[in-house]
Amino acid sequence: MISYRKILCSAVAAAALLVGPALAEEKPAALGVGVFSFTSGGTAAYGKPGRDAAELMIERINAKGGIGGVPLSATYVDEGQGTEGVIAEYRKLAGDAATQVMIAALSSGNCMALAPVSDQMKIPTVGWNCDTHQLYLKDAHPYFFRPNGNTVPEFVAYAAYLIAVKPDVKRIAIINPDYAFGHDAAKIFTSAIKAFKPDVEVVAELFPKLGAGTYQTEISRLTAARPDVIFSNLWGGDLENFVRQASPRGLFRSSQAVLALGESSMQNVQIPEGVIVGVLGDGWWMSPDAAANPETKEFADAYKAKYGKWPVFPAMKMANSFLYVQAAYEKAMAGNGGKWPTREEVAGAMKGSEVKTLTGTMQTRADNDGVVDQIIGVTAKADGHDGPVIGDMVRYKGADLMPPAGEDPIAWIGTLAADLPAKLPQPGSYK
Amino acid sequence: MPLLPLAGGAIIALVAATFAFPWLEFVLTLAIAKGLAALGVAILLRGGLISIGHAMFFAIGAYATAFAMRDFGITDVFALILISAVISLAAGLLIGVYVVRYRAIFFAMLNLAISMVLFSLLSKFYGVTGGTDGLRVGTPTVLGMVLEAKAVATFLFYASIAAMVLAGFAVNAYFKSPLGEALSAVHTNEIRLEYLGIPVRGVLLIAYGLSALLAGIGGTFAAMTIGHVLPDMAYWTDSGHLVLVAVLGGISGIGGPFVGAVFLELVHTLAAGVTDAWNMIVGTALLGVIFFMPKGLIGFIRPAKKGDAA
Numbered sequence: 001m002i003s004y005r006k007i008l009c010s011a012v013a014a015a016a017l018l019v020g021p022a023l024a025e026e027k028p029a030a031l032g033v034g035v036f037s038f039t040s041g042g043t044a045a046y047g048k049p050g051r052d053a054a055e056l057m058i059e060r061i062n063a064k065g066g067i068g069g070v071p072l073s074a075t076y077v078d079e080g081q082g083t084e085g086v087i088a089e090y091r092k093l094a095g096d097a098a099t100q101v102m103i104a105a106l107s108s109g110n111c112m113a114l115a116p117v118s119d120q121m122k123i124p125t126v127g128w129n130c131d132t133h134q135l136y137l138k139d140a141h142p143y144f145f146r147p148n149g150n151t152v153p154e155f156v157a158y159a160a161y162l163i164a165v166k167p168d169v170k171r172i173a174i175i176n177p178d179y180a181f182g183h184d185a186a187k188i189f190t191s192a193i194k195a196f197k198p199d200v201e202v203v204a205e206l207f208p209k210l211g212a213g214t215y216q217t218e219i220s221r222l223t224a225a226r227p228d229v230i231f232s233n234l235w236g237g238d239l240e241n242f243v244r245q246a247s248p249r250g251l252f253r254s255s256q257a258v259l260a261l262g263e264s265s266m267q268n269v270q271i272p273e274g275v276i277v278g279v280l281g282d283g284w285w286m287s288p289d290a291a292a293n294p295e296t297k298e299f300a301d302a303y304k305a306k307y308g309k310w311p312v313f314p315a316m317k318m319a320n321s322f323l324y325v326q327a328a329y330e331k332a333m334a335g336n337g338g339k340w341p342t343r344e345e346v347a348g349a350m351k352g353s354e355v356k357t358l359t360g361t362m363q364t365r366a367d368n369d370g371v372v373d374q375i376i377g378v379t380a381k382a383d384g385h386d387g388p389v390i391g392d393m394v395r396y397k398g399a400d401l402m403p404p405a406g407e408d409p410i411a412w413i414g415t416l417a418a419d420l421p422a423k424l425p426q427p428g429s430y431k
Numbered sequence: 432m433p434l435l436p437l438a439g440g441a442i443i444a445l446v447a448a449t450f451a452f453p454w455l456e457f458v459l460t461l462a463i464a465k466g467l468a469a470l471g472v473a474i475l476l477r478g479g480l481i482s483i484g485h486a487m488f489f490a491i492g493a494y495a496t497a498f499a500m501r502d503f504g505i506t507d508v509f510a511l512i513l514i515s516a517v518i519s520l521a522a523g524l525l526i527g528v529y530v531v532r533y534r535a536i537f538f539a540m541l542n543l544a545i546s547m548v549l550f551s552l553l554s555k556f557y558g559v560t561g562g563t564d565g566l567r568v569g570t571p572t573v574l575g576m577v578l579e580a581k582a583v584a585t586f587l588f589y590a591s592i593a594a595m596v597l598a599g600f601a602v603n604a605y606f607k608s609p610l611g612e613a614l615s616a617v618h619t620n621e622i623r624l625e626y627l628g629i630p631v632r633g634v635l636l637i638a639y640g641l642s643a644l645l646a647g648i649g650g651t652f653a654a655m656t657i658g659h660v661l662p663d664m665a666y667w668t669d670s671g672h673l674v675l676v677a678v679l680g681g682i683s684g685i686g687g688p689f690v691g692a693v694f695l696e697l698v699h700t701l702a703a704g705v706t707d708a709w710n711m712i713v714g715t716a717l718l719g720v721i722f723f724m725p726k727g728l729i730g731f732i733r734p735a736k737k738g739d740a741a
Binding site for chain 1: 453454457458461483557561562563564565567569570575580581653657658660662663697700703704707709710
């Protein structure tokens with residue numbers, strides 16, 4: 001059966017063939033994009049939605065005639081093969097003139113390794129998911145853009161939300177994965193909480209290794225520590241295992257849980273109601289801003305139809321990164337009189353750009369780091385939607401929680417005023 | 432020696448390949464770096480010792496480069512190689528004094544254990560080592576010249592080939608020396624060697640130090656080529672990888688570990704470019720070599736002689 005979409009695609013392609021040469025002769029047959037995500041190993045649970053969203057976005061952009069009349073053509077690279085392999089693939093793609101832009105990478109370690117390579121090979125690269133605040137701390141990367149934001153606003157936001165809903169919190173416990181992301185988050189979250197409420201005590205700090213599988217000992221420790229709040233940035237399969245094992249033991253009843261990456265797993269595992277979750281940015285596809293955008297609804301429906309699930313926030317981050325690339329090309333072409341832009345011109349267009357995405361805006365700072373809003377809420381049920389949703393939402397302005405460029409972020413968190421959570425928008429105000 | 436022109440031809444083929452496919456330069460530099468480390472493992476295999484922890488010396492060489500650059504501002508490529516070589520040799524001798532007392536599974540496991548201790552230290556001492564995100568390694572200078580990153584990458588490729596050739600000759604001379612012959616004899620009959628008045632531990636310690644030195648030099652090339660060092664470099668799977676490379680290429684000659692490393696990197700790169708199921712292709716290729724070429728890839732060109740280590 002030939003689908004309507006296929007006919008449309010062929011029609012567009014035919015039209016492009018007929019009209020294309022007449023408009024501009026130097027336009028390539030396809031715009032090559034390198035897309036990097038985890039598609040093997042345990043981390044693929046989080047990486048696959050990103051990859052799926054990339055495929056869907058390319059399909060959608062090409063159905064509308066591509067970017068400036070040129071269809072996108074992606075080369076997918078699996079980050080599960082290790083950093084060396086990722087760099088080798090990146091260099092191979094960047095050395096090929098057909099590839100003009102990269103969307104890389106999911107892992108912060110890979111972004112740190114790829115950023116100097118992007119400068120060296122002068123290819124504009126969009127870090128779609130990596131969020132370490134170390135990325136731009138020491139070196140400038142003129143070709144590496146990370147519009148999706150960094151760990152500091154992501155986790156300071158949780159501290160602000162928590163203080164707003166639970167101003168009498170005294171004892172907090174942390175269970176994070178044992179690598180840089182887990183340790184960074186623990187440091188940022190505790191520094192922020194202490195800035196807002198100095199008498200808070202950290203009663204347990206646990207770092208199970210990535211992919212641990214069983215968390216029974218940790219759950220016992222957490223239960224015995226009697227914390228008011230348990231903060232965690234476990235993710236993917238780890239988060240799902242933790243929730244499955246902690247729920248029956250009543251951990252979520254005795255303590256308020258904060259699952260920072262909860263949204264990415266709430267369609268796979270039953271997270272009890274009332275748990276604080278968020279999306280490390282503004283990528284909640286059902287947020288009021290997203291719901292007001294017909295494109296987002298269309299994308300979400302197409303995603304659900306194609307993959308059987310609603311798009312989780314890694315999928316939204318990937319989709320938004322494609323819009324970011326598209327906007328850069330359109331801006332570059334508008335700037336040079338409609339000619340097909342070079343890699344330099346595309347990077348130039350990304351510089352300082354502000355792009356409207358499916359869920360909000362991505363603002364590029366002078367150091368190429370991104371400023372995005374932070375949406376946080378609690379797990380809830382909604383009528384007329386087959387799955388959990390986020391209720392009591394707040395949308396913090398990204399700029400309010402972002403340390404100034406070049407400043408030591410941890411020291412900056414220490415300078416935050418204790419009454420900041422009271423001055424920011426309040427939980428439930430975003431509807 | 433009829434093997435010499437063959438090796439020369441192989442090197443010319445490597446260089447020619449980078450002219451046809453410029454991206455191969457990175458892959459091959461890395462393959463040669465791992466080949467150096469695998470040659471270190473092959474030295475120990477000649478003495479009948481399997482080390483499942485040699486990635487630690489690879490990591491020591493790599494981190495020595497990163498620290499020398501970050502904390503001491505040393506950027507010259509030759510100075511960095513020298514520093515990493517000295518540090519990995521020292522580490523090899525230090526650890527060697529302890530582990531050469533053991534044989535067989537105990538030797539393998541002790542190496543594994545020490546390498547995993549190093550891995551944990553590298554990932555946990557976040558403030559010093561950058562934790563699991565690792566450390567960045569800048570573009571080195573060449574004899575005081577500040578070159579463009581691309582030129583340095585090309586320089587490193589040729590430098591790694593030079594290192595491979597030098598290491599090849601050196602290890603060949605070592606194998607032919609009384610010390611090297613004694614090493615093979617340890618494998619055959621250790622007690623007889625003791626009766627001949629040859630200190631077995633001394634023989635093994637020198638072999639161990641040499642193998643650590645080679646792995647460390649490989650590590651510094653990898654660090655400068657990748658531009659980033661990670662604790663994963665010391666992880667036991669990477670140590671296993673080195674043993675695999677050595678056995679895959681064949682340990683009967685000097686060329687084996689390099690042939691194995693280049694083969695494995697190329698299969699990996701090509702397979703990962705084709706499918707997400709690249710692991711399966713790599714695995715099938717390995718099974719093919721193990722089943723049909725028991726002497727390793729090098730067995731193709733070098734017929735087995737009497738007295739070769741299996």
